[in-house]
Amino acid sequence: MASGMARKITPIVVGNWKMNGTRRSATEVNRLIGGLKKMPHPVCNVMLCPPATLIGDFAKLSKRTRLQVGAQDCHVDTAGAHTGDVSTEMLHDAGARAVIVGHSERRRDHGESNADIHDKVQAAWRVSLTAIVCVGETRVERNAKRTLQIITRQLSASLPATMDGDVMIAYEPVWAIGAARTPTPVAIREVHEHIRKRLNLRFGLRQGDRIPILYGGSVTANNAGQMASIEQVNGVLVGGASLKYRDFLKIIYAFSAP
Numbered sequence: 142m143a144s145g146m147a148r149k150i151t152p153i154v155v156g157n158w159k160m161n162g163t164r165r166s167a168t169e170v171n172r173l174i175g176g177l178k179k180m181p182h183p184v185c186n187v188m189l190c191p192p193a194t195l196i197g198d199f200a201k202l203s204k205r206t207r208l209q210v211g212a213q214d215c216h217v218d219t220a221g222a223h224t225g226d227v228s229t230e231m232l233h234d235a236g237a238r239a240v241i242v243g244h245s246e247r248r249r250d251h252g253e254s255n256a257d258i259h260d261k262v263q264a265a266w267r268v269s270l271t272a273i274v275c276v277g278e279t280r281v282e283r284n285a286k287r288t289l290q291i292i293t294r295q296l297s298a299s300l301p302a303t304m305d306g307d308v309m310i311a312y313e314p315v316w317a318i319g320a321a322r323t324p325t326p327v328a329i330r331e332v333h334e335h336i337r338k339r340l341n342l343r344f345g346l347r348q349g350d351r352i353p354i355l356y357g358g359s360v361t362a363n364n365a366g367q368m369a370s371i372e373q374v375n376g377v378l379v380g381g382a383s384l385k386y387r388d389f390l391k392i393i394y395a396f397s398a399p
């Protein structure tokens with residue numbers, strides 16, 4: 142378990158199902174909920190972000206359980222002529238309690254900028270959704286030793302000036318996502334400490350210190366224990382390994398162990 146300042150924050154494990162899952166996946170979610178019920182206390186916070194089509198179903202399944210449901214993206218407007226988009230009001234109505242914004246796959250596939258992400262954070266806060274803001278460098282940027290510079294820019298341009306809602310930061314090195322490789326624990330710690338410093342500078346110690354900083358990128362049942370032991374890692378954002386309830390439970394367990 143992380144120590145020092147990080148102890149003030151209850152760890153959270155968030156699963157990002159990306160474009161995977163159908164209504165049949167309810168079986169997997171029920172197994173996950175069953176596993177959570179059997180887990181010894183205390184259990185960390187747990188959230189699953191399925192495709193928008195499944196948020197309503199999963200929110201019903203997870204009522205009065207330890208599982209929360211989140212979304213993977215949102216539009217900035219409340220309603221209107223935006224074919225194919227979903228507003229935060231709709232996500233909230235379907236049962237989501239958080240929304241991931243600025244995932245590198247959205248930046249890549251949809252050309253999302255830091256300014257877009259800034260507006261999405263405000264859209265999330267409009268309906269009291271927690272915004273899970275993703276930041277992270279590419280392989281080229283890491284090799285050029287520009288990681289901290291990139292993260293600084295992403296944070297300052299995508300976070301609103303005042304904290305008018307709940308936020309989490311997910312540090313997701315783009316080159317580690319779905320790649321079966323991760324930065325070293327020392328490298329993860331360095332970036333998380335940098336993010337913490339920037340948050341404290343921006344929002345002051347009282348607010349900055351309370352913001353969970355998650356690591357994401359090839360987290361598995363095998364390396365979750367190591368991730369949980371890194372100072373300043375307050376949880377993880379998990380892609381592929383969240384699709385199998387047994388693996389996901391092992392990751393949750395690693396962040397729940399006393």
Ligand code: PEP
Pocket residue numbers: 157313317318319320357358359360378379380381382
């Ligand atoms: C992600 O896409 O947020 C992610 C971390 O993916 P994976 O765990 O599969 O690397």
